[in-house]
Amino acid sequence: MGLNFEVSATTDAGGRRAELHLPHGTVQTPVFMPVGTAATVKAVQQESLEQLGANGAGAEIILANTYHLYLRPGHELIRRAGGVHRFMSWKRPMLTDSGGFQVFSLSKLRKVTDDGVEFRSHLDGSKHFFSPEHSMEVQIALGADVMMAFDECVETPATWQRTRDSMALTHAWAARSKAYFDAHKNEVPWAAVPTALDCHPERSEGSPHFDRVPHPSQSHRDGWDSDRLAGRTQCLFGIVQGGMFPDLRRESAERIVEMGFDGYAIGGLAVGEPPEVTHEMIARALEILPKDKPRYVMGVGYPDQIEQYARMGVDMMDCVLPTRAARHGLLFRTAEPGDSDGGSTVRMNIKRVDFAEDQRPIDPACACPVCQRYTRAYLRHLFVSKEPLGATLNSIHNLAFYLDTMQRVRNSLAGV
Amino acid sequence: MGLNFEVSATTDAGGRRAELHLPHGTVQTPVFMPVGTAATVKAVQQESLEQLGANGAGAEIILANTYHLYLRPGHELIRRAGGVHRFMSWKRPMLTDSGGFQVFSLSKLRKVTDDGVEFRSHLDGSKHFFSPEHSMEVQIALGADVMMAFDECVETPATWQRTRDSMALTHAWAARSKAYFDAHKNEVPWAAVPTALDCHPERSEGSPHFDRVPHPSQSHRDGWDSDRLAGRTQCLFGIVQGGMFPDLRRESAERIVEMGFDGYAIGGLAVGEPPEVTHEMIARALEILPKDKPRYVMGVGYPDQIEQYARMGVDMMDCVLPTRAARHGLLFRTAEPGDSDGGSTVRMNIKRVDFAEDQRPIDPACACPVCQRYTRAYLRHLFVSKEPLGATLNSIHNLAFYLDTMQRVRNSLAGV
Numbered sequence: 164m165g166l167n168f169e170v171s172a173t174t175d176a177g178g179r180r181a182e183l184h185l186p187h188g189t190v191q192t193p194v195f196m197p198v199g200t201a202a203t204v205k206a207v208q209q210e211s212l213e214q215l216g217a218n219g220a221g222a223e224i225i226l227a228n229t230y231h232l233y234l235r236p237g238h239e240l241i242r243r244a245g246g247v248h249r250f251m252s253w254k255r256p257m258l259t260d261s262g263g264f265q266v267f268s269l270s271k272l273r274k275v276t277d278d279g280v281e282f283r284s285h286l287d288g289s290k291h292f293f294s295p296e297h298s299m300e301v302q303i304a305l306g307a308d309v310m311m312a313f314d315e316c317v318e319t320p321a322t323w324q325r326t327r328d329s330m331a332l333t334h335a336w337a338a339r340s341k342a343y344f345d346a347h348k349n350e351v352p353w354a355a356v357p358t359a360l361d362c363h364p365e366r367s368e369g370s371p372h373f374d375r376v377p378h379p380s381q382s383h384r385d386g387w388d389s390d391r392l393a394g395r396t397q398c399l400f401g402i403v404q405g406g407m408f409p410d411l412r413r414e415s416a417e418r419i420v421e422m423g424f425d426g427y428a429i430g431g432l433a434v435g436e437p438p439e440v441t442h443e444m445i446a447r448a449l450e451i452l453p454k455d456k457p458r459y460v461m462g463v464g465y466p467d468q469i470e471q472y473a474r475m476g477v478d479m480m481d482c483v484l485p486t487r488a489a490r491h492g493l494l495f496r497t498a499e500p501g502d503s504d505g506g507s508t509v510r511m512n513i514k515r516v517d518f519a520e521d522q523r524p525i526d527p528a529c530a531c532p533v534c535q536r537y538t539r540a541y542l543r544h545l546f547v548s549k550e551p552l553g554a555t556l557n558s559i560h561n562l563a564f565y566l567d568t569m570q571r572v573r574n575s576l577a578g579v
Numbered sequence: 580m581g582l583n584f585e586v587s588a589t590t591d592a593g594g595r596r597a598e599l600h601l602p603h604g605t606v607q608t609p610v611f612m613p614v615g616t617a618a619t620v621k622a623v624q625q626e627s628l629e630q631l632g633a634n635g636a637g638a639e640i641i642l643a644n645t646y647h648l649y650l651r652p653g654h655e656l657i658r659r660a661g662g663v664h665r666f667m668s669w670k671r672p673m674l675t676d677s678g679g680f681q682v683f684s685l686s687k688l689r690k691v692t693d694d695g696v697e698f699r700s701h702l703d704g705s706k707h708f709f710s711p712e713h714s715m716e717v718q719i720a721l722g723a724d725v726m727m728a729f730d731e732c733v734e735t736p737a738t739w740q741r742t743r744d745s746m747a748l749t750h751a752w753a754a755r756s757k758a759y760f761d762a763h764k765n766e767v768p769w770a771a772v773p774t775a776l777d778c779h780p781e782r783s784e785g786s787p788h789f790d791r792v793p794h795p796s797q798s799h800r801d802g803w804d805s806d807r808l809a810g811r812t813q814c815l816f817g818i819v820q821g822g823m824f825p826d827l828r829r830e831s832a833e834r835i836v837e838m839g840f841d842g843y844a845i846g847g848l849a850v851g852e853p854p855e856v857t858h859e860m861i862a863r864a865l866e867i868l869p870k871d872k873p874r875y876v877m878g879v880g881y882p883d884q885i886e887q888y889a890r891m892g893v894d895m896m897d898c899v900l901p902t903r904a905a906r907h908g909l910l911f912r913t914a915e916p917g918d919s920d921g922g923s924t925v926r927m928n929i930k931r932v933d934f935a936e937d938q939r940p941i942d943p944a945c946a947c948p949v950c951q952r953y954t955r956a957y958l959r960h961l962f963v964s965k966e967p968l969g970a971t972l973n974s975i976h977n978l979a980f981y982l983d984t985m986q987r988v989r990n991s992l993a994g995v
Contacts, residue, residue: 203968206967235964541618
């Protein structure tokens with residue numbers, strides 16, 4: 164059994180407060196998932212991720228990218244390490260994408276056939292082939308709690324006919340993904356993998372140091388080999404496509420739901436279309452998707468957008484925006500009286516000279532460790548000086564801002 | 580009063596276990612000081628620095644570079660922020676170098692006269708002038724606990740006569756540094772600087788958030804404005820030069836000691852000479868330097884070297900090596916039976932393919948948070964993938980290794 168989804172409250176607008184129980188733990192939803200492309204949320208320590216947010220609960224689920232990990236360090240290496248959880252030392256839930264979106268956006272040469280996609284690595288130009296079956300095989304090796312069906316992302320703009328053909332391919336691939344997954348889902352890499360301790364018996368004999376401090380491999384073992392993983396399997400989400408056409412979105416949702424997945428994603432959005440169109444496509448799909456399964460919109464968005472979608476009934480979202488913006492010096496903060504643009508969130512460009520002697524925290528209303536300790540003046544200095552600490556502190560703040568946004572939405576949905 | 584130095588144990592070899600009391604706190608010596616060039620120890624959060632080491636005591640003193648901070652963000656900006664402690668949110672002791680070494684090593688165009696050094700910025704080529712008086716003025720603006728006299732670092736190799744002339748200039752500059760410092764040492768930037776709270780009265784009114792969590796500016800105020808800083812001043816160390824000539828090293832130590840500083844540094848070493856020569860020059864200077872003042876060797880060294888110098892009677896050392904090596908994937912670990920080179924420390928190049936599936940921590944004998952949690956395989960992946968987290972984790976480990984080395988030496992010197 165991979166997944167258990169318990170809705171505790173639903174609003175008239177369709178928003179729901181729920182708990183998503185996964186093999187590696189429970190996720191409070193609606194949830195925003197930080198993106199850890201190469202088994203690392205860029206510039207942020209796992210220790211920091213575990214403590215993010217005003218309530219200190221941290222990120223309850225993060226995402227890793229199948230395409231990147233397949234190319235480097237390779238999924239078989241990660242399988243031998245016991246899966247991506249152990250590889251990166253992350254004990255909480257994780258989700259892997261299917262690789263499809265990255266193949267379409269990062270690979271220069273690609274050739275799509277009914278069977279799958281041939282592409283060249285963005286790293287070294289080497290030739291590779293992803294089919295639905297291969298994507299499943301790779302994602303099983305990675306061992307995330309949630310896997311995604313292999314889909315085709317249609318280019319934008321695309322005609323109705325081109326979009327419908329692409330959607331049909333996505334549906335065929337979804338069925339093949341599910342068939343492969345059903346046949347192989349017991350091959351999780353979490354099973355008895357030797358711990359560092361087992362590998363190195365000299366470390367189990369208790370040097371004086373180990374008497375003082377519990378050894379990592381011992382505490383790892385406690386965390387990794389607990390009963391909670393026994394008999395658990397990964398779960399698989401289907402992906403709704405259909406481009407920017409409401410009728411296709413509805414049709415795609417119907418087809419994917421008929422196949423029966425553990426959860427449902429809405430893909431192919433936030434690829435350049437106007438926000439009203441994104442909103443419309445999400446709304447059309449949500450009308451069809453079952454209310455008792457988690458619903459995930461991939462690759463969104465700005466803080467006001469993730470709040471809006473959560474209130475519509477989206478349970479999960481992910482985006483590189485908070486971390487990527489952070490590395491470019493763009494920081495989110497709560498709007499204050501006097502801010503001109505009228506929204507609830509303000510974007511600050513920390514490199515602006517206005518901040519050179521600004522001794523305030525990024526966001527006076529934020530409880531994150533960065534706002535608790537560091538000034539805008541210092542963060543500007545780090546950014547202007549290209550100091551790596553700047554990217555780290557900016558990322559921690561932006562992620563905390565996103566997580567706090569979702570905490571606020573969850574409280575609101577629950578009527579707290 | 581800037582400094583109080585209490586020696587609690589001395590060995591036959593001259594090594595001493597002591598406490599160095601400075602305005603911002605007490606430092607257990609012998610001590611290794613991490614280098615925070617631009618008011619940041621590269622890629623490491625202040626929070627991590629505070630917890631480094633097997634005993635969790637963290638770095639008790641760090642270094643910042645006057646030359647870099649003078650150029651960017653500028654010493655007057657830092658003075659207005661209340662000094663570099665507040666600017667970077669570091670409440671523990673700090674030391675600034677004089678800028679001399681960096682002017683000599685980083686500036687392409689420089690012209691030395693008796694009055695000082697004219698140089699061009701490595702950032703934008705702009706023209707600047709540092710005299711002993713100006714170095715003192717800048718260091719007072721930065722407000723570190725320990726300042727360094729402005730010195731000339733002679734190029735290496737250099738003749739006896741060239742070295743002696745340079746040394747004489749260093750002595751003249753030391754006297755001028757001390758005269759300026761004595762006349763201005765009450766100008767510390769720690770005095771009543773408005774806190775973030777004072778600047779922004781709306782933040783003192785207690786939003787619900789502030790009722791839950793003490794606001795940073797409140798806790799900052801507790802830390803920054805406590806009585807311990809009242810009436811305290813910075814202190815000034817003199818620098819012994821003399822190149823690679825034992826007679827000049829002794830002569831320089833005698834002249835500098837006659838001037839009467841709060842502590843004494845040995846400069847101009849680890850600039851390419853063989854380790855035996857470094858050792859010899861340190862030994863000659865230590866013969867002259869008073870036993871009741873702290874003694875600091877600048878810019879050293881490898882772990883076995885800092886241990887060796889501490890056992891000779893050196894109380895303070897700093898070096899970019901642990902952090903710079905970390906960014907290049909070079910990690911230090913304790914030697915194990917079977918390691919070929921016979922020393923007590925082994926250098927690992929984490930990018931080597933041998934580590935690709937090595938599930939051990941960097942150093943099984945290390946209690947640092949990186950060795951408690953992450954594998955060599957993961958650190959190799961981060962390094963090979965150029966992920967910023969790699970530099971961070973590598974730096975934390977190497978710094979912890981250095982601090983633990985010094986903790987071991989301190990215990991040994993104290994007979995523990």
